[in-house]
Amino acid sequence: MTARKPSLTxxxxxxxxxxxxxxxxxMAGYPVIIGSRAADKAEAAAAEMSKGGILSVQGMSNADAAQAGDIVFMTVPFANHEGTLASIREGVQEKIFVDSTVPLMPPKVTRVQLPASGCVAKQTQDFLGENVRVVSAFQNVAAAHLQNEEAHLGDCDVLVTGNDVxxxxxxxxxxxxxxxxxxxxGPIENSAxxxxxxxxxxxxxxxYGIAGAGIHVTGTPTKDI
Amino acid sequence: MTARKPSLTxxxxxxxxxxxxxxxxxMAGYPVIIGSRAADKAEAAAAEMSKGGILSVQGMSNADAAQAGDIVFMTVPFANHEGTLASIREGVQEKIFVDSTVPLMPPKVTRVQLPASGCVAKQTQDFLGENVRVVSAFQNVAAAHLQNEEAHLGDCDVLVTGNDVxxxxxxxxxxxxxxxxxxxxGPIENSAxxxxxxxxxxxxxxxYGIAGAGIHVTGTPTKDI
Structure with missing residues (x-):
């Protein structure tokens, strides 16, 4: 018997x-819910992604999508971070919330501009409250690689931070x-x-003319975890 | 004819x-000057490192060492950063100054604690003034690897930041x-x-029980630089 896979918003x-x-x-078999500010836009994107119902993908408004999913991911531009958080705060209570927000401030996107508080994910945890288990991940992933079925995702390691182990x-x-x-x-502060x-x-x-630079962590783990 | 190698403090x-x-x-043939708060400590370390004069290594007080070197590196604990900068400010004017300071605040050294200004290297540039070309590098290098002649330094890439290209x-x-x-x-802010x-x-x-984790940048450069 296999446990039901959690739905991912x-x-x-x-x-x-x-x-x-x-x-x-x-594609990995998870029921997926796409949220957008406009429900119709989310529905259209979901219909296209599901390939005629082969994949389980639904579309909803952000607020409804946050309520509906077991685990909620957020990938919005930094300018929309605060406003979007307010709209999904209620729906993500008691859940794992994965924030991938990067504090890019156009036009100087090649210059690091972290918030004075240290990092965005810490702000997210403070805003959503202790009942939400905020995890930070996926900031360094090249979207083009994700969308290209041929691309090898092993080329960019993912640093996962958060206070709840x-x-x-x-x-x-x-x-x-x-x-x-x-x-x-490490802890949420390490999202910086x-x-x-x-x-x-x-x-x-x-x-350097690289198409989607990433990082690998080097060194040999000696502990089973 | 080979250009004289610059001396490195x-x-x-x-x-x-x-x-x-x-x-x-x-070992790479550069004349090296070791600075320390106490000149006699620096002299003793230099004498040992020179292996009886085979390598060119001198020891001096930090202030004298900053004056004497063509390019000046600084590797001090974060707690000594500001005080040490004050002592070498005059000596490094018009020079390249390489700051490797990491804002570790014991005992929580596994938690990121960047200064509110963004990063230490930016503070260094602001403190030393525009006539000093501050470059930030070597924060992520495992000292144990450096000191082990057998260790392969290619296992940790070095991110070099600074405003003067x-x-x-x-x-x-x-x-x-x-x-x-x-x-x-990128620019000095990217030292963060x-x-x-x-x-x-x-x-x-x-x-993970890693002996000196590092990072590699992944991706294939296509530009000659």
Missing amino acids: FIGGTGDLGSGLAWRFA EARDTVVRLASEIGFKAWHA VAEALTSVLIFLNKR | FIGGTGDLGSGLAWRFA EARDTVVRLASEIGFKAWHA VAEALTSVLIFLNKR
């Missing part, structure tokens, strides 16, 4: 990163199911690395 | 990271001469990544 799931993740998880572990396992090497990277790294990766892409 | 050069870097550069390039080249893969990683990453690497070492 992607707030901002019509964007490049959100739709890429949603598609990968739908069990919730972090769930996200580490989810990431590995779609092909990422994911690492427990992944959030800042995106600007450096964009800089590297431009300076 | 290591402020805080009796510590693990500083002495490791100093030794590697001395030519100065950054000098440091990228120096790092590669002792075996590192070094990358131009390397400064924060050290806490994550320490976390990974503990959690």
Whole structure:
């Protein structure tokens, strides 16, 4: 007997990163819910992604999508971060909430500009409250790689941070199911690395002509975890 | 005809990271100056490192060492950062100054704690003034690897940040001469990544039992630089 797979909601799931993740998880057999500010836009994206119902994908408004999913991911531009959080705050109570927001401030996207509080994910945890288990992950993933079925996702390790170890572990396992090497990277404050790294990766892409730079953690683990 | 190699000063050069870097550069044929708060301590460390004069290593007080070197590196604990900067400010004017300071605040060294201003290297640039070309590098290097002649330094890439592209390039080249893969990683604000990453690497070492975790940048450069 296999346990039912949890349903996964992607707030901002019509964007490049959100739709890429949603598609990968739908392909891995998870029931997926796409959220968008406009429900009709989410429904249209879901209908296209489901390929005529072969994959389990629904579309809803962000608020409804947050209520409906067992685990909720958020992938929205930094400018929409606060407003979107307010709209889904109620729906994510008691859940694992995965924030992938990167504090990019156009036009200087190659310059690190972390919030004065340290990092966005910490702000998210403070805003949503202690009953939400906030996990930070997927900031450094090239959306183009996610959307390309041929791309090898092992080329960019995922740093997973958060204060709840069990919730972090769930996200580490989810990431590995779609092909990422994911690492427990410490408490929510450590999200600063992944959030800042995106600007450096964009800089590297431009300076060296790399199509989607990422990182690997080097060194040999000696502990079973 | 070969150009004379510039002399390299290591402020805080009796510590693990500083002495490791100093030794590697001395082995690569650079005249090296070790600085310490106490001149006699620096002299003793230099005498030992020079192996009876085979390598060119001198020891001096930090202030004298900053005056004497063509390029000045600083590797001091975060607690000594501000005080040490004040003592070498005059000596480093018009020079390239390489800051490797990591804002670790014991006992929580596995938790990222960046300064509210964003990063230490930016503070250094602001403090030393525009006539000093501050470059940030080497925060993520395991000192134990540097000190072990057998260790392969290619296992941890070096992110090199700073506002002066030519100065950054000098440091990228120096790092590669002792075996590192070094990358131009953008303006001085981007030092936040390397400064924060050290806490994550320490976390990974503990959690996974890794002896000196590092990172590699992934992706294929297509531009000659």
